[in-house]
Amino acid sequence: MSKYLPKQADLIREMEEKPSPLKGDHAKMEWWEMPVEFREGNFCFPAKPEVIEELGFSNPRKWNPVDDDWKLPEGWQKILMDGMRERIKKYRSLKLYLDSCVRCGACADKCHFFLGTGDPKNMPVLRAELVRSVYRGDFPMVEKILKGFAGSRKLTKEVLREWYMYFYQCTECRRCSVFCPMGIDTAEITIMVREILQLIGVNNNWILAPVANCNRTGNHLGIEPHTFVQNIESLVDDIEELTGVTVNPTFNRKGAEILFITPSGDVFGDPGVYTMMGYLLLFEHIGLDYTISTYASEGGNFGFFTSNDMMRKLNAKMYHEAERLGVKWILGGECGHMWRVVHQYMSTMNGPANFLEEPVSPITGTKFANAKATKMVHIAEFTADLIHNNKLKLDPRRNDHLRTTFHDSCNVARGMGMFEEPRYILNKVCNSFHEMPENTIREQTFCCGSGSGINAEEYMEMRMKGGFPRANAVRQVKEKHKVNSLVTICAIDRASLPPLMRYWNPGVSVYGLHELVGNALVMEGEKKRTEDLREDPMTGFEDKEDDVD
Amino acid sequence: MKKILLPLGMVGGLALVPFVGVQYAGLDYLFGVVIPYAAALLFVAGFVYRMVDWLRRPVPYNITSTCGQEKSLEWIRQDKIESPSKPWHAAVRVLSEVLLFRSLFRNNKAEFRNGPDLAYGSSKWLWLGGLVFHWSMLVIVVRHARFFFAMPPGFIDVLDQMDSFFDITLPAFYITDALVLSAITFLFIRRMADAKMRIISLPTDYFPLFLLGGIVGAGVLMRYIAKVDVMPVKDQMLRLMNFSFDPPGEIGTLFYVHLFLVCVLLLYFPFSKLMHMGAIFLSPTRTMLNNSREKMHVNPWRQPMKIRTYSEYEEDYREKMKKAKLPLEKE
Numbered sequence: 001m002s003k004y005l006p007k008q009a010d011l012i013r014e015m016e017e018k019p020s021p022l023k024g025d026h027a028k029m030e031w032w033e034m035p036v037e038f039r040e041g042n043f044c045f046p047a048k049p050e051v052i053e054e055l056g057f058s059n060p061r062k063w064n065p066v067d068d069d070w071k072l073p074e075g076w077q078k079i080l081m082d083g084m085r086e087r088i089k090k091y092r093s094l095k096l097y098l099d100s101c102v103r104c105g106a107c108a109d110k111c112h113f114f115l116g117t118g119d120p121k122n123m124p125v126l127r128a129e130l131v132r133s134v135y136r137g138d139f140p141m142v143e144k145i146l147k148g149f150a151g152s153r154k155l156t157k158e159v160l161r162e163w164y165m166y167f168y169q170c171t172e173c174r175r176c177s178v179f180c181p182m183g184i185d186t187a188e189i190t191i192m193v194r195e196i197l198q199l200i201g202v203n204n205n206w207i208l209a210p211v212a213n214c215n216r217t218g219n220h221l222g223i224e225p226h227t228f229v230q231n232i233e234s235l236v237d238d239i240e241e242l243t244g245v246t247v248n249p250t251f252n253r254k255g256a257e258i259l260f261i262t263p264s265g266d267v268f269g270d271p272g273v274y275t276m277m278g279y280l281l282l283f284e285h286i287g288l289d290y291t292i293s294t295y296a297s298e299g300g301n302f303g304f305f306t307s308n309d310m311m312r313k314l315n316a317k318m319y320h321e322a323e324r325l326g327v328k329w330i331l332g333g334e335c336g337h338m339w340r341v342v343h344q345y346m347s348t349m350n351g352p353a354n355f356l357e358e359p360v361s362p363i364t365g366t367k368f369a370n371a372k373a374t375k376m377v378h379i380a381e382f383t384a385d386l387i388h389n390n391k392l393k394l395d396p397r398r399n400d401h402l403r404t405t406f407h408d409s410c411n412v413a414r415g416m417g418m419f420e421e422p423r424y425i426l427n428k429v430c431n432s433f434h435e436m437p438e439n440t441i442r443e444q445t446f447c448c449g450s451g452s453g454i455n456a457e458e459y460m461e462m463r464m465k466g467g468f469p470r471a472n473a474v475r476q477v478k479e480k481h482k483v484n485s486l487v488t489i490c491a492i493d494r495a496s497l498p499p500l501m502r503y504w505n506p507g508v509s510v511y512g513l514h515e516l517v518g519n520a521l522v523m524e525g526e527k528k529r530t531e532d533l534r535e536d537p538m539t540g541f542e543d544k545e546d547d548v549d
Numbered sequence: 550m551k552k553i554l555l556p557l558g559m560v561g562g563l564a565l566v567p568f569v570g571v572q573y574a575g576l577d578y579l580f581g582v583v584i585p586y587a588a589a590l591l592f593v594a595g596f597v598y599r600m601v602d603w604l605r606r607p608v609p610y611n612i613t614s615t616c617g618q619e620k621s622l623e624w625i626r627q628d629k630i631e632s633p634s635k636p637w638h639a640a641v642r643v644l645s646e647v648l649l650f651r652s653l654f655r656n657n658k659a660e661f662r663n664g665p666d667l668a669y670g671s672s673k674w675l676w677l678g679g680l681v682f683h684w685s686m687l688v689i690v691v692r693h694a695r696f697f698f699a700m701p702p703g704f705i706d707v708l709d710q711m712d713s714f715f716d717i718t719l720p721a722f723y724i725t726d727a728l729v730l731s732a733i734t735f736l737f738i739r740r741m742a743d744a745k746m747r748i749i750s751l752p753t754d755y756f757p758l759f760l761l762g763g764i765v766g767a768g769v770l771m772r773y774i775a776k777v778d779v780m781p782v783k784d785q786m787l788r789l790m791n792f793s794f795d796p797p798g799e800i801g802t803l804f805y806v807h808l809f810l811v812c813v814l815l816l817y818f819p820f821s822k823l824m825h826m827g828a829i830f831l832s833p834t835r836t837m838l839n840n841s842r843e844k845m846h847v848n849p850w851r852q853p854m855k856i857r858t859y860s861e862y863e864e865d866y867r868e869k870m871k872k873a874k875l876p877l878e879k880e
Contacts, residue, residue, distance in 0.1 A: 015665050021744035022661050030552075031748055090850055092606035093833045099603075100828035103754050106652070106675060108745040109659040115667060125749050149555065151751040177614045181646065181653050181679075182825055183832035185614060215857050216865075225866050226873035252875050294875060295862050309854065316856040324859050344611050347845040370621050374842040381621050388624060417615030417632040417839050420625045439657055439669035443616040443631065469659075472667045 004041050004460040008503065011464065020118025022109065031120050032133065032153060036161040038065040041461040044168060044454055047208040052201065054212045055310075059201025065164065070157075076200045077155045083196035084135070094192050097184045098135050101128060107176035107186075112446045113169045116465035121166050124176035124186040130162050131189055164202050167193045169462060171451035172305070172337075173410035178443050190452075195307045207453035210302045214314050219264035219298035228294045231267050235277050242535070244527030247284040249292055252325070256291035257362060259322050262333025262379075263300040263491035266512070272494045274533045275334060275512025281521050282383065282514065286363045286391060290331065296321035299338040300491060304345075305453040312349040315341055318376070319353050329359040330376040334512055336409035336451065336490035339378060343416040347374040364389040380421040380489060383517060387428050393522040398529065399430035401539040402485040402516070405477045406433065407470065407497070408445035409490035419443075422489050422513050429520040434481040440473035450496035463496065464503050471504035478505055487511045553741075556756035560763050560810075567809035572802050580805045581785055581797035588812035595819025600827050609848040611841035614834040620843075632839045643835055650680050678739070682732035685725040686761075688712060692723075696786040718773060726769055733762045757823055760814055767807035777801035 006014075019025035043065045052060035063071045073079065088095045107124040109115065114122035121127065129151075137152035153159065172187035197203065213222035223231065229251055240246050250256065262279065266272040283290055296317040303310035322330050332342055347353065356375040359368040366385045368377045386392050406426055412418050419442050426433050440446050449467025450459075477483040486497055486508055494512055501508040519532045530541050570576040617628025633639040645651040658672035692709050695701045713721035737758050740746045771777040781798040788795055817823065830836070838844075863870065863878055870877060 012665055015661075016663050020661075021748055022659070024744045088606075090607065090609060092603060092608045092831070093612060095606055096603055096828055096831060096833070099599075100822065100825045100832075102822050102825050103749050103751065104653075104675060104679070105739075105743070105746045105749055106656050108749065115659055115661070118661070120745070120748050123745060123749060129749070148551075149559075149752045149756075151753065174614055177834055178616050179652055179656055181650055182829055183614060183646070183652070183835035185612065185834045188612065218862065224869055225875055226869045229873045229875065251873075254876065294870070295859050312854060313856050316854070317859075320856065321859060342842075344613070344841045347841065348610055348848050349851070351845050366622070368621075369843065370619065370840075371842045373845040376842065384625075385622055388622070414614055414616065415612075417613075417617060417619030417628075418621070419618050421621065424625075437669065444655075468665070469667055472665075 002457055002460045004458050005464065005503070006041075006461050011461070015116075015118065015465075015468075018118060021120050021123075022114065022118045031126055031129070032151075034121070036158065036165055038161070038165065040066070041458065043165065044204040044206050044456045044459045047201075047203045047205040051205065051208050051212050052203070055208065055215070057201065057203070057208070058199055061201065063201075065161075070160075070202065072160075072200055072202075076160075079199050080155060080160075080196050083199050084131075084192070087192050087196070088135075091188070091192070093185065093188045097128065097182075097188055098132050100182050101125060101132070101184055102182070103129075104181065106179045106181060107184075110176045110179050111170075111186075112173070112175070112449060112469045113171075113462075113466045116449065116468040117169070117462075119169075121162065122169055124170075124180075127166050127170055127186055128184070128189050130159070130166055131193060134159060160202070163193055164197065167197070168204060168454055169466065171410070171447045171449070171454065171466070173447035173451060174414040175410065175444065175446065178414065191304075194305060198307055204305075204453060204456075206456035206459075207302050207305045210453075211306055211310060211314065214298050214302065217297075218293070218295045218317065219267075220300055220302060221264045221268050223264060223268060223297070225294035228264075228267060228297055232276070232280075232292065235267075235273055235280065239277050239280060239533075242531060242533065243281070243523055243529060245281070245284065245523045245525060247280045249280055249283070250290075251292055251294055253291040254325050256325065257289040257328050258291075259296070259318075259325060259327040259330045260290045260292050260333070261296055261299045261318060261330060263335045263338060264298050265300070265491040265495055266333055267297070269491075269495055271498065271510055271515070271534065272491055272512065274515040274518070275494065277533045278512065278514035278516070278518025278521075279333060279379065281518040281523060282392075285393075285521050285523055286386065289362065291325065291327070293321045293325070299333055299335045301338060301341045302453055304337055304341050311341060311345065315346055316350045318342075318346070319350050319356075322353070322375075323355045328357045329371075330356070331379060331382060332376050333379050334489040334491065334514060336411035336492055338411075338491075339418075340411035340415035342374065342376050346376065361385055363391050378416075378418060378421070379514065380418060380425060383514070384421040384424045387425060392517075394429055394517075394520045395522050396429050396431050396520050397540055398519045398532070398538050399516050400432070401532070401536065402430060402511070403432040403434070403481060403483045404430055404485040404487050404511070404516070405436055405474065405481075405483045406441070407436075407448070407474075407486055407488045407490075407493060408441055409488060409493055410445060410447045410451060412489060413443055413445045422487075425513060425517065426487060429516045432481075434477050434483055436473040436477050440469065446470040446473065448490075448493050448496045449500060451492055455492060455496050460499070464500065467496070467500040468504065470497075471500050474501070474508055475505050478508055483508065485509055485511050487513055487516060489513050552750065552752045553755050556752045557759050559756060560759040563760075563813055564763055564767070564806050564810060567805040568802055571805045577800070577805065578796050580809055581800070582789070582794060584812050585789055585808060588815040592815035592818055595816075596824075596827065599819050599824050600831075603828065603831055607849045608833050608837070609850060611837050611839075611846040612833055613837040613839040613841070615839050619839055634838055634840045634843070636838070639836055639838055643830060643832075646835060647829055650676050650683075653679060674735075675739070678732050678735045681728050682736060685729035685732060688725045689723075689729060689765075692725075696783050697790050699787060720772060722773070726765065726772075729765055730762070730769070733758055733765070737762075753822060757814075757817070757821065760810060760817070764807060764810045764814065767803055767810060771801065771803045771807060775801060775803050777804050 049060035210220035617631025
């Protein structure tokens with residue numbers, strides 16, 4: 001267990017005893033009077049100087065948020081204010097969302113971080129007020145006449161500390177925006193604040209190290225081409241051992257019909273690798289003409305949590321590689337923020353991709369008209385179409401050892417709108433699926449608590465708090481329907497939900513959707529299956545001999 | 550408490566200004582002609598400026614908040630309103646927000662219980678209170694048209710009669726007067742009663758509530774209690790509508806309090822959160838279409854950018870790639 005993880009009893013005591021507006025306790029001071037305290041466990045480590053240098057970002061240095069001296073550059077206030085003004089010019093959303101909040105409070109209890117910490121500054125309205133209060137001070141005339149009336153303040157060191165703390169306690173999940181009568185999206189504000197904080201070197205190593213890796217090696221985990229290939233080949237061996245079927249992925253192959261891109265966590269991390277095995281089995285099952293790139297070997301995009309330019313730069317590799325390989329279109333694996341970027345930003349940033357064709361499923365002939373411009377299709381859309389057209393031989397009983405529920409990933413839910421495809425697939429590949437309570441799924445889904453690049457080990461305590469609303473909803477179906485499997489379509493979820501489940505709901509395992517597809521697929525020439533892809537025994541398929549023993 | 554008392558005192562002070570000005574200083578020309586013209590002018594100019602100021606800023610990316618199923622495969626039912634793909638879908642989305650407060654209707658209340666446990670209950674009071682408040686205000690503003698036109702359009706009469714359906718006082722009692730006062734009271738109490746609301750509220754949240762309360766209060770007093778003579782008021786309003794600078798006739802001081810607070814509201818409006826009235830029509834997360842993969846959205850400030858190309862990558866890893874038998878561009 002991590003040294004950064006508090007004992008559950010201690011955390012529960014804190015949650016139950018600490019006064020908080022969530023529990024209706026009277027706040028004894030105004031929010032701007034509340035101190036900001038950094039201590040080990042409530043911040044992600046700042047980026048290492050060599051990472052900053054590699055990326056060409058500002059102010060590389062060793063520093064610690066716990067210290068008084070953050071070693072900020074000369075004139076940091078002006079750098080931040082200029083940065084903010086520039087972005088207010090470039091983004092209508094930012095200006096509008098700073099201007100139009102009426103503080104109606106509808107968002108207040110919608111944030112998973114507020115529900116998990118009870119900290120008033122985690123109410124989305126106050127998170128945005130951290131910036132608004134400074135932005136309003138940008139009009140000195142008004143403040144001179146109405147001192148204290150407009151609630152404005154100067155950009156001090158204390159405000160900077162607040163920004164650093166609370167804009168890394170927002171996972172850009174957009175749940176607050178669903179409830180806002182004005183459609184204010186706190187994620188827009190968080191994105192901008194994190195971006196301007198980069199300008200003075202106030203940052204997060206868990207985001208920037210993967211960004212540097214991704215730029216250099218092609219993926220966040222920094223896997224070099226030969227290792228990337230080896231890793232997938234070892235999965236190929238595992239598949240052969242388990243199923244008796246040989247799958248044949250190709251790498252960097254010119255002339256393939258489809259380029260497949262998925263988060264590198266699926267290639268390297270547990271339990272992501274089982275999802276990868278599911279993809280490989282599926283592609284073999286339908287005889288897909290596809291290739292995997294070692295250069296564009298990352299679906300995710302931590303640039304999205306860094307700056308607009310960095311997001312664009314990392315994303316550009318997808319089209320660049322697709323053009324070089326001469327594929328017709330791109331198929332994307334299961335990932336949350338990857339799909340926010342692909343769905344809402346990719347063609348705008350790096351399109352038009354006229355060298356690609358409008359995606360058509362080579363198996364069913366279905367035209368993916370909704371991906372006509374971006375030319376990238378989500379694997380759940382692709383697989384749902386295959387199942388709908390009876391192109392897959394599935395035996396859902398092979399997942400009978402799993403009693404599942406489905407976690408909508410925030411970005412796929414509120415930044416793309418894909419709700420039905422994964423549910424359709426899940427219902428076809430397993431026999432036991434139970435939804436979590438309605439206020440915690442679909443467009444109201446709760447973040448895993450670790451999205452947007454705060455999945456760091458040293459941040460465990462905050463992650464367990466931020467993930468509490470999700471864990472609590474899982475607990476309800478665990479108790480009511482004996483659910484033991486949490487299915488997701490997001491690589492960050494696959495990395496962050498297992499520790500969350502171990503902490504709050506021991507006995508619940510985390511699965512990728514296509515891992516379950518892989519379990520259920522009846523492959524041609526397969527041997528008798530008794531174990532699922534992670535070598536757990538399947539119910540009802542036990543070896544007869546075992547029974548005799 | 551300061552954040553409540555400050556705006557309350559401000560509204561009280563502002564109400565006294567015309568009272569003293571007209572009653573004791575005889576400034577009815579200032580309060581009846583000059584200030585109303587100035588306030589109306591600044592309101593229109595300010596409102597237009599704010600709208601233009603928002604509209605001239607680019608919307609570089611398509612950032613629709615999707616609260617329902619996207620348009621994807623033909624056999625999957627799209628949620629056209631919550632995940633709009635055609636302009637009329639988005640128009641319905643925004644209008645249902647404006648007219649019916651669609652998102653507030655979704656509101657729920659999270660409750661923390663020891664265990665620890667979270668429960669979510671329905672919470673439609675804000676939706677109801679907000680809706681009653683805004684619709685009553687609209688009806689009240691519209692029925693005031695009878696003061697501004699010698700022959701008000703026919704629907705004003707209908708509206709007026711509907712509003713005074715409960716004909717229990719003389720002059721007839723308006724339902725919206727009661728509704729708006731209850732709604733303002735509710736919205737005020739809500740800010741006081743809930744710990745979350747107490748901490749997020751600023752003086753600028755209380756001020757418009759008190760100001761509107763003052764305006765409605767003065768109006769109600771005028772109509773039902775002080776019974777200010779309506780005819781000179783209407784004459785004065787008609788003169789203003791004709792851009793006349795003639796001095797007003799003999800009108801009760803209470804009217805000047807009412808009118809001055811309205812002028813303060815008009816002046817305050819464009820420079821405050823009240824501009825949400827215009828902003829709600831522009832919010833990119835709601836006005837945009839969720840068709841960003843189907844149709845390329847253009848970012849007007851996009852510049853060419855240098856990326857790490859495949860050739861640079863191959864250059865760095867050629868030997869390792871060769872060993873892994875990966876195809877290469879250059880041997």
